[in-house]
Amino acid sequence: MMDCATFASHRDAFLDGRLTEEESRLVERHLAECPICQAAIDHLLAAEAHLRDEPDPEWTEQLSQSVLEQTTAPLARYVWSWQLATAAGWILAIGLGIMLLRPTQSPTPRAQTVGYYQPAPWMKSTLGPRREIEKAPPEVRLLRQLQTRQPPSPGLLEAIASKRQKAFGEERMVLLKAEAACAHLLQPTPQDFQVLFPELESQLKALITPSQLPDA
Amino acid sequence: MPEGIPGPKTPSSEHDAHAARRPLSEAKLRQIMLDHGPRLLALARGVVRDTHLAEDIVQESFVKLWRQPPEAEAATASWLRTTVVRASIDRIRKRQAAPSESLNPSAPESPPIADAQEQARRIEKAMDRLDPEKRAVLLLRARDQLPYEAIAAALDIPVGTVMSRLARARKALLHELAQTENDAPRSPIPFSRRTNP
Numbered sequence: 001m002m003d004c005a006t007f008a009s010h011r012d013a014f015l016d017g018r019l020t021e022e023e024s025r026l027v028e029r030h031l032a033e034c035p036i037c038q039a040a041i042d043h044l045l046a047a048e049a050h051l052r053d054e055p056d057p058e059w060t061e062q063l064s065q066s067v068l069e070q071t072t073a074p075l076a077r078y079v080w081s082w083q084l085a086t087a088a089g090w091i092l093a094i095g096l097g098i099m100l101l102r103p104t105q106s107p108t109p110r111a112q113t114v115g116y117y118q119p120a121p122w123m124k125s126t127l128g129p130r131r132e133i134e135k136a137p138p139e140v141r142l143l144r145q146l147q148t149r150q151p152p153s154p155g156l157l158e159a160i161a162s163k164r165q166k167a168f169g170e171e172r173m174v175l176l177k178a179e180a181a182c183a184h185l186l187q188p189t190p191q192d193f194q195v196l197f198p199e200l201e202s203q204l205k206a207l208i209t210p211s212q213l214p215d216a
Numbered sequence: 217m218p219e220g221i222p223g224p225k226t227p228s229s230e231h232d233a234h235a236a237r238r239p240l241s242e243a244k245l246r247q248i249m250l251d252h253g254p255r256l257l258a259l260a261r262g263v264v265r266d267t268h269l270a271e272d273i274v275q276e277s278f279v280k281l282w283r284q285p286p287e288a289e290a291a292t293a294s295w296l297r298t299t300v301v302r303a304s305i306d307r308i309r310k311r312q313a314a315p316s317e318s319l320n321p322s323a324p325e326s327p328p329i330a331d332a333q334e335q336a337r338r339i340e341k342a343m344d345r346l347d348p349e350k351r352a353v354l355l356l357r358a359r360d361q362l363p364y365e366a367i368a369a370a371l372d373i374p375v376g377t378v379m380s381r382l383a384r385a386r387k388a389l390l391h392e393l394a395q396t397e398n399d400a401p402r403s404p405i406p407f408s409r410r411t412n413p
Contacts, residue, residue, distance in 0.1 A: 012383045016357075043393050044386055048358035050339045057261060059253030064246055067275050071245060071282040 002030040007037050015044060138163055140212050142178055143204050149193060151185040174203045240282050249278055252293060255360075256300045262355040263304035263348050269311075273303045297360070298370045301352050305371075308348040342392035350385035357382055 002010075007030050013019050014027050031038045136144075138159035145152045152160075160182070164175035181197045189196075205213060240248070253274065260270035277299045286295040343351055349371075356367045367382075368375045 012386060040390055043390060047339045047389055050336055051355060051358040056254035056258045059249060059257060063271060063275060064249045067249060067278045068242060070279050
């Protein structure tokens with residue numbers, strides 16, 4: 001005896017004719033006794049019959065013409081052909097190649113590259129000496145201090161020390177000597193500065209690009 | 217009517233590949249459209265539930281066929297069916313909206329109709345409410361009478377998935393028919409809400 005749950009698991013096989021003779025007999029017996037399952041089968045059979053028997057819609061000449069316009073028209077033959085696409089690709093590639101490999105023309109005079117803003121000479125006086133000094137590199141600022149025998153600021157000392165840590169060889173030796181000179185200016189000794197550090201000024205100037213020299 | 221699994225994608229040999237790229241003549245294409253157009257239109261319309269969209273899909277499929285027909289001429293019917301059903305599901309999924317046009321000429325506001333027409337209207341309404349995948353599998357099975365293997369090929373899914381999807385589609389159809397019965401004033405046959413007590 002088949003119950004409704006078992007029937008439900010056999011329903012699709014029954015509709016699609018996949019049951020054995022014995023299973024079909026059991027299903028039919030259940031359907032004869034169960035109006036609910038019978039109604040479900042009736043509805044599905046009715047729905048599938050409706051889908052099967054519904055007449056096909058008409059394929060009009062207008063629809064055919066619309067397709068033919070896209071396919072057999074002279075332009076369409078070429079638009080959709082792979083040969084044209086390949087040819088277009090080659091033309092594009094050759095054109096790009098010619099553009100890229102063409103020898104460059106004589107260089108036109110270009111504007112001079114400006115790394116950073118530099119005030120015009122007539123503006124320097126209005127900026128004031130302190131502002132110019134603060135913007136200058138530490139070697140330049142230190143040279144100014146040494147030339148005027150003025151003790152350097154803590155910030156300048158720190159900048160010189162930082163630069164010395166990254167420097168090598170002759171530059172490192174000069175900066176070490178410069179730090180010693182700073183110590184002398186901060187705490188002057190009886191010895192004369194020029195005697196203690198005779199070549200320091202010229203050595204410092206060697207580290208500075210000529211355009212950045214204070215007297216440039 | 218057992219039907220072979222279509223193979224529209226990969227030509228088996230170089231000669232076939234060359235033959236596959238050969239465009240169809242106008243007369244041949246016209247004949248194919250006359251032979252298969254109505255059936256494909258019914259299939260597309262059944263899935264997308266929109267006449268104009270179905271016409272677009274079938275026309276595009278014919279253009280695709282002209283551009284790259286299958287290697288074997290005998291596979292044209294299954295190639296077209298596969299192309300149309302997949303395109304229909306894709307388009308309706310992309311659209312993600314209710315169909316703009318009712319397929320049934322007898323709209324709800326139409327005057328009272330006979331029982332058979334009322335039943336047909338309810339079945340169409342229930343079909344409207346199904347997923348496009350469920351509609352497609354039901355149409356391929358019930359309308360086109362295709363075996364599972366051909367449905368699997370058309371939908372690009374395994375045969376086991378066809379069977380389970382068909383079972384789910386029928387269950388959903390029963391459910392929607394029961395819903396439409398509640399909406400309707402009277403019913404020629406009693407629709408049950410539950411299939412398993």
